[in-house]
Amino acid sequence: MYDKGKIIPGLIVFVLIAVSPIIYNRGNAGHVPNPEKPKNAKECVRPVAEMRESHMQMVIDWRTDVIRDNGAREAVTAGGVKYVRSLQLGCMKCHTSKQKFCDECHKYASVEPYCWDCHIAPEEKD
Amino acid sequence: MKVLQSVLLVLALVVVGFVVAIIPGGQALIGKVLPYLAFAVFLLFFIVKVVGWAKSPVPFRIPTTAGQEKSLPWVKQSRFDNPSTTGGVIVRMLLEVTMFRSLFRNTKAEMHDGPYLAHGSSKYLWLFALIFHYSFLVVVLRHLRLFLNPVPGLIQALGGADGFLQVLSPGLYISDLTIVLGLVLLFGRRLVRPQIRYISLVNDYFPLVLIFAIATSGILMRYIIRPDIINIKQLAVGLATFHPVIPGEMGTIFFVHLFLVCCLLVYFPFSKLMHMGGVFLSPTRNMANNNRMVHHDNPWNDPAIKPHSYAGYEDEFREVMKEAEIPVEKE
Ligand code: HEM
Numbered sequence: 001m002y003d004k005g006k007i008i009p010g011l012i013v014f015v016l017i018a019v020s021p022i023i024y025n026r027g028n029a030g031h032v033p034n035p036e037k038p039k040n041a042k043e044c045v046r047p048v049a050e051m052r053e054s055h056m057q058m059v060i061d062w063r064t065d066v067i068r069d070n071g072a073r074e075a076v077t078a079g080g081v082k083y084v085r086s087l088q089l090g091c092m093k094c095h096t097s098k099q100k101f102c103d104e105c106h107k108y109a110s111v112e113p114y115c116w117d118c119h120i121a122p123e124e125k126d
Numbered sequence: 127m128k129v130l131q132s133v134l135l136v137l138a139l140v141v142v143g144f145v146v147a148i149i150p151g152g153q154a155l156i157g158k159v160l161p162y163l164a165f166a167v168f169l170l171f172f173i174v175k176v177v178g179w180a181k182s183p184v185p186f187r188i189p190t191t192a193g194q195e196k197s198l199p200w201v202k203q204s205r206f207d208n209p210s211t212t213g214g215v216i217v218r219m220l221l222e223v224t225m226f227r228s229l230f231r232n233t234k235a236e237m238h239d240g241p242y243l244a245h246g247s248s249k250y251l252w253l254f255a256l257i258f259h260y261s262f263l264v265v266v267l268r269h270l271r272l273f274l275n276p277v278p279g280l281i282q283a284l285g286g287a288d289g290f291l292q293v294l295s296p297g298l299y300i301s302d303l304t305i306v307l308g309l310v311l312l313f314g315r316r317l318v319r320p321q322i323r324y325i326s327l328v329n330d331y332f333p334l335v336l337i338f339a340i341a342t343s344g345i346l347m348r349y350i351i352r353p354d355i356i357n358i359k360q361l362a363v364g365l366a367t368f369h370p371v372i373p374g375e376m377g378t379i380f381f382v383h384l385f386l387v388c389c390l391l392v393y394f395p396f397s398k399l400m401h402m403g404g405v406f407l408s409p410t411r412n413m414a415n416n417n418r419m420v421h422h423d424n425p426w427n428d429p430a431i432k433p434h435s436y437a438g439y440e441d442e443f444r445e446v447m448k449e450a451e452i453p454v455e456k457e
Contacts, residue, residue, distance in 0.1 A: 001180045002180055002181070002182075002183060002425065007176065007180045007407075010176075010406060011173055011176060014172070014403070015169060015173075018165075018169060021270060021273040021274055022366050022367070022368075024274050024366075025273075025366050025367050027367045027368065028367065029275065029363050029367050029369065030275035030276060030363065031275070031276075032360060033356060049354070049375060052354045052356065053353060053354050053377075054352045056295045056296045056352075057295060057352065060294070060295035105356055107277075108356065108359060109271065109355050109356060109359060110277035110281065110282045110285060111285075111296070112286065113295070114292050114297075
Protein backbone atom coordinates (compact mmCIF):
# COMPACT_ATOMS: atom_id res chain seq x y z
CA MET A 1 0.00 0.00 0.00
CA TYR A 2 1.32 3.44 -0.92
CA ASP A 3 0.80 6.71 0.96
CA LYS A 4 -0.25 4.88 4.12
CA GLY A 5 0.39 8.01 6.16
CA LYS A 6 -2.38 9.87 4.39
CA ILE A 7 -4.83 7.16 3.38
CA ILE A 8 -5.18 5.40 6.73
CA PRO A 9 -5.94 8.61 8.67
CA GLY A 10 -8.35 9.54 5.86
CA LEU A 11 -10.18 6.24 6.21
CA ILE A 12 -10.28 6.60 9.99
CA VAL A 13 -11.87 10.05 9.65
CA PHE A 14 -14.39 8.62 7.18
CA VAL A 15 -15.39 5.78 9.53
CA LEU A 16 -15.63 8.17 12.48
CA ILE A 17 -17.96 10.44 10.52
CA ALA A 18 -20.04 7.46 9.42
CA VAL A 19 -20.49 6.15 12.97
CA SER A 20 -20.76 9.61 14.58
CA PRO A 21 -24.46 9.11 15.51
CA ILE A 22 -23.47 6.01 17.49
CA ILE A 23 -20.70 7.92 19.26
CA TYR A 24 -22.98 10.89 19.91
CA ASN A 25 -25.71 8.81 21.56
CA ARG A 26 -23.23 6.77 23.62
CA GLY A 27 -25.67 3.89 23.87
CA ASN A 28 -28.24 6.06 25.62
CA ALA A 29 -31.58 6.34 23.81
CA GLY A 30 -32.45 9.38 25.96
CA HIS A 31 -35.84 10.68 26.95
CA VAL A 32 -38.78 9.16 25.08
CA PRO A 33 -41.71 11.56 24.81
CA ASN A 34 -44.58 10.95 27.15
CA PRO A 35 -47.26 13.51 26.30
CA GLU A 36 -49.61 14.17 29.19
CA LYS A 37 -53.14 12.80 28.70
CA PRO A 38 -55.92 15.34 29.12
CA LYS A 39 -57.87 15.01 32.35
CA ASN A 40 -60.99 16.77 31.13
CA ALA A 41 -61.64 14.56 28.10
CA LYS A 42 -61.78 10.90 27.12
CA GLU A 43 -61.07 10.95 23.41
CA CYS A 44 -59.32 13.05 20.84
CA VAL A 45 -60.99 14.55 17.79
CA ARG A 46 -59.84 11.54 15.77
CA PRO A 47 -58.46 8.10 16.69
CA VAL A 48 -55.11 8.39 18.49
CA ALA A 49 -53.10 6.68 15.73
CA GLU A 50 -54.44 9.10 13.16
CA MET A 51 -53.71 12.05 15.47
CA ARG A 52 -50.12 10.94 16.00
CA GLU A 53 -49.56 10.56 12.28
CA SER A 54 -51.46 13.48 10.80
CA HIS A 55 -52.33 16.19 13.34
CA MET A 56 -49.95 18.60 11.55
CA GLN A 57 -51.99 18.33 8.38
CA MET A 58 -55.25 18.45 10.28
CA VAL A 59 -54.53 21.77 12.01
CA ILE A 60 -53.55 23.45 8.77
CA ASP A 61 -56.61 21.97 7.02
CA TRP A 62 -58.81 23.43 9.75
CA ARG A 63 -57.12 26.78 9.25
CA THR A 64 -57.74 26.73 5.51
CA ASP A 65 -61.27 25.48 5.87
CA VAL A 66 -62.32 27.87 8.64
CA ILE A 67 -60.51 31.03 7.57
CA ARG A 68 -60.38 30.80 3.80
CA ASP A 69 -63.32 28.58 2.81
CA ASN A 70 -65.80 29.74 5.41
CA GLY A 71 -66.03 26.21 6.84
CA ALA A 72 -67.78 25.21 10.07
CA ARG A 73 -66.02 26.45 13.21
CA GLU A 74 -67.33 23.61 15.34
CA ALA A 75 -67.51 19.83 15.06
CA VAL A 76 -68.14 16.82 17.29
CA THR A 77 -65.88 13.88 18.20
CA ALA A 78 -66.89 10.28 17.48
CA GLY A 79 -68.21 10.13 21.08
CA GLY A 80 -70.37 13.22 20.56
CA VAL A 81 -68.25 15.82 22.39
CA LYS A 82 -68.41 19.24 20.80
CA TYR A 83 -65.11 21.02 20.05
CA VAL A 84 -63.95 24.15 18.24
CA ARG A 85 -61.83 23.66 15.13
CA SER A 86 -59.12 25.94 16.36
CA LEU A 87 -55.61 25.75 17.71
CA GLN A 88 -56.17 27.89 20.78
CA LEU A 89 -59.85 27.18 21.42
CA GLY A 90 -59.76 23.54 20.25
CA CYS A 91 -56.59 21.51 20.78
CA MET A 92 -55.43 23.61 23.69
CA LYS A 93 -58.77 23.41 25.55
CA CYS A 94 -58.26 19.69 26.11
CA HIS A 95 -54.46 19.61 25.90
CA THR A 96 -54.07 22.42 28.38
CA SER A 97 -50.27 22.47 28.54
CA LYS A 98 -48.19 23.10 25.44
CA GLN A 99 -44.99 22.20 27.26
CA LYS A 100 -46.19 18.93 28.69
CA PHE A 101 -48.01 17.86 25.57
CA CYS A 102 -47.05 19.31 22.18
CA ASP A 103 -43.46 20.15 23.10
CA GLU A 104 -42.81 16.68 24.53
CA CYS A 105 -42.97 15.21 21.06
CA HIS A 106 -41.76 18.22 19.15
CA LYS A 107 -38.48 18.52 21.05
CA TYR A 108 -37.89 14.84 20.44
CA ALA A 109 -38.60 15.11 16.71
CA SER A 110 -36.89 18.50 16.44
CA VAL A 111 -39.83 20.45 15.07
CA GLU A 112 -40.77 23.98 16.05
CA PRO A 113 -44.17 24.84 14.62
CA TYR A 114 -44.18 28.50 13.74
CA CYS A 115 -47.88 28.69 14.61
CA TRP A 116 -46.95 30.03 18.05
CA ASP A 117 -45.40 33.13 16.48
CA CYS A 118 -48.97 34.44 16.36
CA HIS A 119 -51.18 32.03 18.25
CA ILE A 120 -50.99 32.19 22.03
CA ALA A 121 -50.29 29.04 23.96
CA PRO A 122 -52.25 28.56 27.21
CA GLU A 123 -50.50 29.74 30.35
CA GLU A 124 -48.43 26.96 31.90
CA LYS A 125 -49.76 26.12 35.38
CA ASP A 126 -46.41 25.33 36.98
CA MET B 127 -33.73 -0.05 -23.12
CA LYS B 128 -31.07 0.63 -20.48
CA VAL B 129 -33.34 3.24 -18.98
CA LEU B 130 -36.18 0.74 -18.85
CA GLN B 131 -33.94 -1.88 -17.25
CA SER B 132 -32.91 0.54 -14.51
CA VAL B 133 -36.49 1.60 -13.83
CA LEU B 134 -37.66 -2.04 -13.71
CA LEU B 135 -34.82 -2.96 -11.37
CA VAL B 136 -35.76 -0.20 -8.93
CA LEU B 137 -39.46 -1.08 -9.22
CA ALA B 138 -38.56 -4.67 -8.39
CA LEU B 139 -36.71 -3.45 -5.28
CA VAL B 140 -39.74 -1.38 -4.26
CA VAL B 141 -41.96 -4.45 -4.64
CA VAL B 142 -39.55 -6.61 -2.63
CA GLY B 143 -39.44 -4.00 0.14
CA PHE B 144 -43.21 -3.72 0.11
CA VAL B 145 -43.82 -7.48 0.24
CA VAL B 146 -41.26 -8.05 3.00
CA ALA B 147 -42.82 -5.20 5.00
CA ILE B 148 -46.29 -6.77 4.97
CA ILE B 149 -45.35 -10.35 5.78
CA PRO B 150 -45.11 -11.12 9.52
CA GLY B 151 -41.60 -10.57 10.86
CA GLY B 152 -40.64 -8.68 7.75
CA GLN B 153 -40.72 -5.30 9.48
CA ALA B 154 -38.30 -6.53 12.14
CA LEU B 155 -36.06 -7.83 9.38
CA ILE B 156 -35.95 -4.53 7.49
CA GLY B 157 -36.01 -2.40 10.63
CA LYS B 158 -33.62 -4.20 12.95
CA VAL B 159 -31.34 -6.49 10.93
CA LEU B 160 -30.94 -5.15 7.43
CA PRO B 161 -29.63 -1.67 8.40
CA TYR B 162 -26.74 -3.21 10.35
CA LEU B 163 -25.90 -5.61 7.53
CA ALA B 164 -26.08 -2.89 4.90
CA PHE B 165 -24.03 -0.45 6.97
CA ALA B 166 -21.36 -3.09 7.65
CA VAL B 167 -21.13 -4.00 3.96
CA PHE B 168 -20.91 -0.31 3.09
CA LEU B 169 -18.09 0.46 5.52
CA LEU B 170 -16.12 -2.74 4.95
CA PHE B 171 -16.15 -2.70 1.16
CA PHE B 172 -15.63 1.04 1.04
CA ILE B 173 -12.36 0.48 2.91
CA VAL B 174 -11.47 -2.56 0.80
CA LYS B 175 -11.96 -0.51 -2.33
CA VAL B 176 -9.84 2.40 -1.13
CA VAL B 177 -7.07 0.09 0.06
CA GLY B 178 -7.18 -1.63 -3.32
CA TRP B 179 -6.66 1.70 -5.04
CA ALA B 180 -3.89 2.60 -2.62
CA LYS B 181 -2.05 -0.54 -3.69
CA SER B 182 -1.68 0.57 -7.29
CA PRO B 183 1.61 2.33 -7.79
CA VAL B 184 1.68 5.75 -9.40
CA PRO B 185 5.09 6.12 -11.02
CA PHE B 186 5.07 9.78 -11.81
CA ARG B 187 3.26 12.99 -11.02
CA ILE B 188 0.53 13.40 -13.60
CA PRO B 189 0.25 17.09 -14.44
CA THR B 190 -2.96 17.20 -16.49
CA THR B 191 -3.74 20.62 -15.20
CA ALA B 192 -5.30 23.75 -16.50
CA GLY B 193 -2.69 26.28 -15.48
CA GLN B 194 0.89 27.42 -15.79
CA GLU B 195 3.24 25.15 -13.87
CA LYS B 196 5.97 26.51 -11.63
CA SER B 197 8.74 27.73 -13.85
CA LEU B 198 11.10 30.69 -14.03
CA PRO B 199 10.51 33.34 -11.37
CA TRP B 200 9.03 35.85 -13.79
CA VAL B 201 6.47 33.38 -15.20
CA LYS B 202 3.33 33.62 -13.08
CA GLN B 203 2.42 30.21 -11.71
CA SER B 204 -1.18 29.11 -11.43
CA ARG B 205 -0.82 28.11 -7.80
CA PHE B 206 -4.06 26.20 -7.26
CA ASP B 207 -4.65 24.80 -10.74
CA ASN B 208 -1.10 23.59 -11.07
CA PRO B 209 0.23 23.43 -7.53
CA SER B 210 3.82 22.52 -6.74
CA THR B 211 3.33 22.30 -2.97
CA THR B 212 1.17 20.24 -0.61
CA GLY B 213 -0.66 23.38 0.50
CA GLY B 214 -1.61 24.13 -3.10
CA VAL B 215 -2.82 20.56 -3.53
CA ILE B 216 -5.02 20.86 -0.45
CA VAL B 217 -6.61 24.02 -1.81
CA ARG B 218 -7.13 22.38 -5.22
CA MET B 219 -8.71 19.33 -3.57
CA LEU B 220 -10.98 21.45 -1.39
CA LEU B 221 -12.15 23.42 -4.42
CA GLU B 222 -12.70 20.18 -6.31
CA VAL B 223 -14.72 18.55 -3.53
CA THR B 224 -16.80 21.57 -2.59
CA MET B 225 -17.17 23.34 -5.96
CA PHE B 226 -16.69 20.55 -8.53
CA ARG B 227 -14.13 22.63 -10.40
CA SER B 228 -13.22 20.00 -12.94
CA LEU B 229 -16.88 19.77 -13.99
CA PHE B 230 -16.84 23.54 -14.46
CA ARG B 231 -14.25 23.01 -17.18
CA ASN B 232 -16.45 20.55 -19.03
CA THR B 233 -16.51 21.20 -22.75
CA LYS B 234 -18.66 20.05 -25.63
CA ALA B 235 -17.64 19.30 -29.19
CA GLU B 236 -19.97 19.94 -32.11
CA MET B 237 -19.75 19.37 -35.87
CA HIS B 238 -20.81 22.32 -38.01
CA ASP B 239 -21.26 22.66 -41.75
CA GLY B 240 -18.00 22.97 -43.47
CA PRO B 241 -17.40 20.52 -41.95
CA TYR B 242 -15.56 21.93 -39.00
CA LEU B 243 -15.38 20.93 -35.37
CA ALA B 244 -16.27 23.48 -32.72
CA HIS B 245 -15.47 23.24 -29.02
CA GLY B 246 -17.46 25.20 -26.48
CA SER B 247 -18.00 25.45 -22.77
CA SER B 248 -20.71 23.29 -21.21
CA LYS B 249 -21.67 24.13 -17.67
CA TYR B 250 -24.85 22.04 -17.38
CA LEU B 251 -23.25 19.04 -15.74
CA TRP B 252 -21.53 21.28 -13.19
CA LEU B 253 -24.74 23.09 -12.33
CA PHE B 254 -26.90 19.97 -12.14
CA ALA B 255 -24.33 18.11 -10.08
CA LEU B 256 -24.04 20.99 -7.61
CA ILE B 257 -27.82 21.18 -7.20
CA PHE B 258 -28.10 17.46 -6.62
CA HIS B 259 -25.12 16.91 -4.32
CA TYR B 260 -25.81 19.83 -2.00
CA SER B 261 -29.49 18.89 -1.71
CA PHE B 262 -28.51 15.32 -0.91
CA LEU B 263 -26.08 16.54 1.73
CA VAL B 264 -28.72 18.73 3.37
CA VAL B 265 -31.31 15.92 3.32
CA VAL B 266 -28.89 13.45 4.90
CA LEU B 267 -27.76 15.94 7.56
CA ARG B 268 -31.38 16.77 8.38
CA HIS B 269 -32.11 13.06 8.78
CA LEU B 270 -29.76 13.08 11.76
CA ARG B 271 -32.67 14.46 13.76
CA LEU B 272 -34.09 10.94 13.58
CA PHE B 273 -30.89 9.31 14.87
CA LEU B 274 -29.64 11.74 17.53
CA ASN B 275 -31.31 12.34 20.86
CA PRO B 276 -31.24 15.11 22.00
CA VAL B 277 -31.07 16.77 18.58
CA PRO B 278 -28.06 19.12 18.35
CA GLY B 279 -28.86 22.78 17.74
CA LEU B 280 -27.00 22.78 14.45
CA ILE B 281 -29.21 20.08 12.92
CA GLN B 282 -32.30 21.84 14.22
CA ALA B 283 -31.11 25.14 12.75
CA LEU B 284 -30.46 23.46 9.41
CA GLY B 285 -34.03 22.15 9.39
CA GLY B 286 -35.30 25.61 10.26
CA ALA B 287 -33.32 27.27 7.49
CA ASP B 288 -34.37 24.63 4.96
CA GLY B 289 -38.03 25.11 5.94
CA PHE B 290 -37.95 28.88 6.18
CA LEU B 291 -40.64 29.27 3.50
CA GLN B 292 -43.16 28.19 6.19
CA VAL B 293 -45.66 26.79 3.74
CA LEU B 294 -47.58 23.55 4.24
CA SER B 295 -47.65 21.65 7.51
CA PRO B 296 -45.38 19.82 8.11
CA GLY B 297 -43.33 22.60 6.59
CA LEU B 298 -41.97 22.30 3.08
CA TYR B 299 -38.22 21.75 2.82
CA ILE B 300 -36.55 23.50 -0.10
CA SER B 301 -34.01 20.69 -0.36
CA ASP B 302 -36.86 18.24 -1.08
CA LEU B 303 -37.67 20.23 -4.20
CA THR B 304 -34.08 20.69 -5.28
CA ILE B 305 -33.01 17.07 -4.78
CA VAL B 306 -35.77 15.93 -7.12
CA LEU B 307 -34.94 18.75 -9.52
CA GLY B 308 -31.26 17.78 -9.50
CA LEU B 309 -32.06 14.13 -10.15
CA VAL B 310 -34.42 14.93 -12.99
CA LEU B 311 -31.86 17.26 -14.60
CA LEU B 312 -29.00 14.76 -14.30
CA PHE B 313 -31.21 12.03 -15.69
CA GLY B 314 -32.49 14.27 -18.45
CA ARG B 315 -28.96 15.18 -19.45
CA ARG B 316 -28.26 11.53 -20.17
CA LEU B 317 -31.42 11.21 -22.23
CA VAL B 318 -31.36 14.42 -24.21
CA ARG B 319 -27.83 14.57 -25.58
CA PRO B 320 -27.34 11.71 -28.03
CA GLN B 321 -23.60 11.42 -27.40
CA ILE B 322 -24.17 11.02 -23.68
CA ARG B 323 -27.04 8.62 -24.15
CA TYR B 324 -24.77 6.52 -26.33
CA ILE B 325 -22.19 6.09 -23.58
CA SER B 326 -24.67 5.72 -20.69
CA LEU B 327 -24.98 2.31 -19.10
CA VAL B 328 -27.44 0.70 -16.73
CA ASN B 329 -25.07 1.49 -13.89
CA ASP B 330 -25.27 5.17 -14.84
CA TYR B 331 -29.07 5.27 -14.78
CA PHE B 332 -29.67 2.86 -11.92
CA PRO B 333 -28.25 4.96 -9.05
CA LEU B 334 -30.18 8.00 -10.26
CA VAL B 335 -33.42 6.03 -10.38
CA LEU B 336 -32.75 4.41 -7.02
CA ILE B 337 -32.06 7.73 -5.30
CA PHE B 338 -35.10 9.15 -7.05
CA ALA B 339 -37.21 6.34 -5.56
CA ILE B 340 -35.73 6.97 -2.10
CA ALA B 341 -36.42 10.69 -2.32
CA THR B 342 -39.94 10.15 -3.67
CA SER B 343 -40.85 7.70 -0.94
CA GLY B 344 -39.47 10.13 1.65
CA ILE B 345 -41.41 13.03 0.21
CA LEU B 346 -44.61 10.98 0.02
CA MET B 347 -44.03 10.03 3.62
CA ARG B 348 -43.58 13.59 4.79
CA TYR B 349 -46.38 15.29 2.90
CA ILE B 350 -48.95 12.65 1.91
CA ILE B 351 -48.88 9.15 3.45
CA ARG B 352 -47.85 10.10 6.96
CA PRO B 353 -46.34 7.47 9.27
CA ASP B 354 -45.79 7.92 13.00
CA ILE B 355 -42.53 9.86 13.23
CA ILE B 356 -42.18 9.38 16.99
CA ASN B 357 -42.18 5.59 16.58
CA ILE B 358 -39.74 5.86 13.67
CA LYS B 359 -37.37 7.97 15.70
CA GLN B 360 -37.46 5.38 18.47
CA LEU B 361 -36.42 2.75 15.92
CA ALA B 362 -33.69 4.97 14.47
CA VAL B 363 -32.26 5.96 17.85
CA GLY B 364 -32.50 2.30 18.81
CA LEU B 365 -30.39 1.39 15.80
CA ALA B 366 -27.79 3.99 16.77
CA THR B 367 -27.63 2.66 20.33
CA PHE B 368 -27.62 -1.06 19.40
CA HIS B 369 -31.03 -1.66 20.98
CA PRO B 370 -33.33 -1.58 17.96
CA VAL B 371 -37.02 -1.69 18.79
CA ILE B 372 -40.24 -1.74 16.79
CA PRO B 373 -42.34 0.38 19.17
CA GLY B 374 -45.55 0.31 17.16
CA GLU B 375 -47.15 1.01 13.81
CA MET B 376 -44.80 2.75 11.36
CA GLY B 377 -46.41 2.42 7.98
CA THR B 378 -45.37 0.21 5.10
CA ILE B 379 -43.97 3.15 3.16
CA PHE B 380 -41.35 3.75 5.82
CA PHE B 381 -40.06 0.21 5.41
CA VAL B 382 -39.94 0.60 1.65
CA HIS B 383 -37.93 3.80 2.15
CA LEU B 384 -35.56 2.10 4.57
CA PHE B 385 -35.21 -0.97 2.38
CA LEU B 386 -34.24 1.16 -0.61
CA VAL B 387 -31.69 3.04 1.50
CA CYS B 388 -30.17 -0.28 2.57
CA CYS B 389 -29.99 -1.33 -1.09
CA LEU B 390 -28.19 1.92 -1.87
CA LEU B 391 -25.71 1.34 0.95
CA VAL B 392 -24.95 -2.17 -0.26
CA TYR B 393 -24.69 -1.06 -3.88
CA PHE B 394 -22.49 1.92 -3.08
CA PRO B 395 -19.01 0.40 -2.68
CA PHE B 396 -19.36 -1.66 -5.85
CA SER B 397 -20.48 1.14 -8.10
CA LYS B 398 -19.50 4.44 -9.61
CA LEU B 399 -20.82 6.07 -6.46
CA MET B 400 -17.40 5.28 -5.00
CA HIS B 401 -16.29 8.52 -6.60
CA MET B 402 -17.06 9.84 -3.13
CA GLY B 403 -13.88 8.17 -1.90
CA GLY B 404 -12.20 8.09 -5.27
CA VAL B 405 -12.04 11.84 -5.73
CA PHE B 406 -9.47 12.00 -2.95
CA LEU B 407 -7.36 9.38 -4.66
CA SER B 408 -7.46 10.73 -8.19
CA PRO B 409 -3.84 11.23 -9.24
CA THR B 410 -4.55 14.28 -11.38
CA ARG B 411 -6.05 16.10 -8.39
CA ASN B 412 -3.98 14.95 -5.41
CA MET B 413 -0.43 15.25 -6.69
CA ALA B 414 1.73 18.34 -6.64
CA ASN B 415 3.31 18.99 -10.00
CA ASN B 416 6.91 18.92 -8.80
CA ASN B 417 8.41 16.61 -11.40
CA ARG B 418 11.14 19.11 -12.12
CA MET B 419 12.08 19.66 -8.49
CA VAL B 420 11.89 16.27 -6.84
CA HIS B 421 13.18 12.89 -7.97
CA HIS B 422 10.36 10.34 -8.17
CA ASP B 423 11.38 6.70 -8.14
CA ASN B 424 9.35 4.40 -10.29
CA PRO B 425 7.80 2.16 -7.63
CA TRP B 426 7.91 -1.02 -9.68
CA ASN B 427 11.60 -0.78 -10.58
CA ASP B 428 13.57 -3.91 -9.64
CA PRO B 429 15.94 -2.77 -6.89
CA ALA B 430 18.52 -5.31 -8.18
CA ILE B 431 18.85 -3.33 -11.39
CA LYS B 432 21.17 -0.46 -10.56
CA PRO B 433 21.08 2.85 -12.43
CA HIS B 434 23.44 2.88 -15.36
CA SER B 435 24.86 6.30 -16.20
CA TYR B 436 26.30 7.27 -19.56
CA ALA B 437 29.76 7.48 -18.03
CA GLY B 438 29.38 3.92 -16.79
CA TYR B 439 28.11 2.81 -20.19
CA GLU B 440 31.10 4.34 -21.88
CA ASP B 441 33.45 2.69 -19.41
CA GLU B 442 31.93 -0.64 -20.28
CA PHE B 443 31.92 -0.30 -24.05
CA ARG B 444 34.81 2.13 -24.68
CA GLU B 445 36.95 -0.28 -26.64
CA VAL B 446 34.11 -1.45 -28.85
CA MET B 447 32.98 2.09 -29.45
CA LYS B 448 36.42 3.21 -30.50
CA GLU B 449 36.65 0.27 -32.90
CA ALA B 450 33.38 1.37 -34.49
CA GLU B 451 34.65 4.96 -34.61
CA ILE B 452 31.94 6.24 -32.30
CA PRO B 453 33.18 9.39 -30.52
CA VAL B 454 33.80 8.92 -26.81
CA GLU B 455 34.02 11.56 -24.12
CA LYS B 456 36.93 10.10 -22.22
CA GLU B 457 39.84 8.60 -24.08
C1 HEM C 1 -29.59 7.90 1.40
C2 HEM C 1 -30.24 8.21 2.44
C3 HEM C 1 -31.61 8.84 2.45
C4 HEM C 1 -32.18 9.73 1.58
C5 HEM C 1 -31.58 10.33 0.30
C6 HEM C 1 -33.50 10.03 2.08
C7 HEM C 1 -34.38 10.92 1.47
C8 HEM C 1 -35.52 11.40 2.07
C9 HEM C 1 -36.29 12.53 1.63
C10 HEM C 1 -35.95 13.38 0.40
C11 HEM C 1 -37.32 12.71 2.49
C12 HEM C 1 -38.37 13.79 2.41
C13 HEM C 1 -38.45 14.62 3.66
C14 HEM C 1 -37.15 15.20 4.14
O1 HEM C 1 -36.37 15.68 3.28
O2 HEM C 1 -36.91 15.17 5.35
C15 HEM C 1 -37.22 11.68 3.49
C16 HEM C 1 -38.06 11.52 4.56
C17 HEM C 1 -37.93 10.56 5.52
N1 HEM C 1 -36.92 9.62 5.65
FE1 HEM C 1 -35.35 9.44 4.43
N2 HEM C 1 -33.72 9.30 3.22
C18 HEM C 1 -32.58 8.58 3.49
C19 HEM C 1 -32.37 7.74 4.57
C20 HEM C 1 -33.29 7.45 5.57
C21 HEM C 1 -33.08 6.54 6.65
C22 HEM C 1 -31.82 5.71 6.89
C23 HEM C 1 -34.19 6.56 7.41
C24 HEM C 1 -34.39 5.74 8.66
C25 HEM C 1 -34.78 6.16 9.76
C26 HEM C 1 -35.11 7.52 6.82
C27 HEM C 1 -36.37 7.87 7.29
C28 HEM C 1 -37.15 8.88 6.80
C29 HEM C 1 -38.36 9.35 7.42
C30 HEM C 1 -38.99 8.82 8.70
C31 HEM C 1 -38.85 10.41 6.64
C32 HEM C 1 -40.09 11.25 6.88
C33 HEM C 1 -39.66 12.50 7.59
C34 HEM C 1 -40.81 13.42 7.89
O3 HEM C 1 -41.97 13.05 7.69
O4 HEM C 1 -40.52 14.54 8.31
N3 HEM C 1 -34.53 8.03 5.67
N4 HEM C 1 -36.12 10.88 3.20
